[in-house]
Amino acid sequence: MSTTDVMPVLKIENLRKSFGNDVVLQDISIDVPVHTATVFIGSSGSGKSTLLRCINLLDAIDDGVIKLDGQDISDPRVNSDEVRRKLGMVFQSFNLFPHMSVIENITLAPIHVQKIGKEEATQSAQLLLERFGLLDKANTYPDRLSGGQQQRVAIIRSLALKPRLLLLDEVTSALDPVLVNEVLSTVRDLKHEGMTMVIATHEMGFAKQVADEVCFLYQGRIVEFGPPERVLENPLDPRTQDFLKRVHEAGRL
Numbered sequence: 027m028s029t030t031d032v033m034p035v036l037k038i039e040n041l042r043k044s045f046g047n048d049v050v051l052q053d054i055s056i057d058v059p060v061h062t063a064t065v066f067i068g069s070s071g072s073g074k075s076t077l078l079r080c081i082n083l084l085d086a087i088d089d090g091v092i093k094l095d096g097q098d099i100s101d102p103r104v105n106s107d108e109v110r111r112k113l114g115m116v117f118q119s120f121n122l123f124p125h126m127s128v129i130e131n132i133t134l135a136p137i138h139v140q141k142i143g144k145e146e147a148t149q150s151a152q153l154l155l156e157r158f159g160l161l162d163k164a165n166t167y168p169d170r171l172s173g174g175q176q177q178r179v180a181i182i183r184s185l186a187l188k189p190r191l192l193l194l195d196e197v198t199s200a201l202d203p204v205l206v207n208e209v210l211s212t213v214r215d216l217k218h219e220g221m222t223m224v225i226a227t228h229e230m231g232f233a234k235q236v237a238d239e240v241c242f243l244y245q246g247r248i249v250e251f252g253p254p255e256r257v258l259e260n261p262l263d264p265r266t267q268d269f270l271k272r273v274h275e276a277g278r279l
Contacts, residue, residue: 033096035060035191035222036081041090043073043080043246050076051246054090058191061220065233065254068243069269074226077243078193081224082115095190111139114184118196120176122168122183128155129164132183140187147186154182158212174205178212185216192216194225198232210235230273234258242266 036058043051051073058064066074079085081092083099083106092100099109122131132151136142142150155161158178168176177197184192194213198206210232216223217236227233233240233254240257242250242265250263261267 034058034093035095036224037091037093037096038081039091039093041077041080041092042088043076043085044088049246051080051087053247056241056248056251058222058224059238060222062238063217063221063223063225063236064239064241065225065227065237066241066243067227067230067233067269070228072243073246074243075195078115078195078224078226081191082113082193083109107139111187112190113193114187114189114191115193116177116180116184116195116197118199120168120173120180120200122176122180124168127165127167128160128171128179131168131179132186135183136186151182151186154185158182158215172205172208173201174208177201177205177209181209181212181216190222192221192223194223194227196226196228198227198229206232228273230258230270242269244269 034057038054038056041051041054042049054077056064066077068074076085080087087100090100091098094109094112098104126134129148129151132154133144133147136147136150137144152161152164155164160175160178160182163171163175171179198209201209206229213236225236237254239251240254241248242257242263244265250257250261250266257266258270261270
C-alpha cells in the first residue's frame with residue numbers, strides 16, 4: 027500500500043479565515059481519507075462555501091495549514107495553478123461557458139491546461155458523457171439544457187481533469203426540486219466509484235446518502251462531526267439539534 031493511500035488526501039489544521047474584522051472560519055481541523063465523502067452542513071453564512079474556496083486556493087487563509095497528499099498547499103510559495111490541476115470544483119451556478127458546446131466546455135481545460143491532444147481529450151469527454159447519460163448532448167449549448175443537465179455537465183467537466191479531490195459547493199441549491207435527483211444520482215455514482223469528495227450542502231437527504239462524515243458548521247466552527255446517521259439523526263450538540271429542527275420544519279429533511 028502506498029503512502030498516498032495511508033495519509034489523508036486532504037488534511038486541514040487550525041484553519042482561520044477572516045474578511046476584515048469578520049472572522050468567517052476558525053479552528054477548522056479535518057482529515058479527508060481517500061475514497062470518502064465529507065459533507066459540511068450549516069446555515070447560510072456559516073462558512074461552508076468559504077471553506078471550499080480556501081481549499082481550492084481561491085481565498086487565502088489567515089492561519090493554519092491545508093495539505094493535499096501531504097503537501098502544504100497553503101504555503102504562499104506554492105503554485106496555485108499547479109495545485110488546482112489536482113482539484114475539481116463545482117459551483118452552484120454551473121459556470122459553463124455559454125458560447126461553447128458541452129463537449130467544448132469539457133475539453134477546454136484538458137487541452138489548454140493539461141496540454142492533452144484534442145482527439146484524446148474529446149474521446150475521454152465522450153466516454154464521460156456516455157457514462158452519465160449525456161452523450162446525445164455533446165454538441166448542445168448550455169442554454170438548451172435543463173438545470174440538472176447543466177450541473178451534471180459541470181461535474182463531468184471537473185472529472186475530465188482526473189482530480190485527486192472533488193469539491194462540490196451547494197450543487198443542488200440552484201435547481202428545481204424535480205432536478206435535484208439527477209445531480210444526486212451522479213454524485214452517488216461517484217461515491218460508489220471511490221471519488222474523494224468534500225461537499226457543502228443544505229440538503230440533508232443528500233448528506234445522508236453520500237457522506238462518510240458530516241460536519242456541522244456554526245459561526246465558522248465545526249461544532250459536531252461524525253457519521254451521518256449519528257449527526258443527522260441523533261445530534262449531541264444543542265446547536266446542531268436546533269439547526270436540524272429548523273431544517274425539518276422547512277421540509278428539507
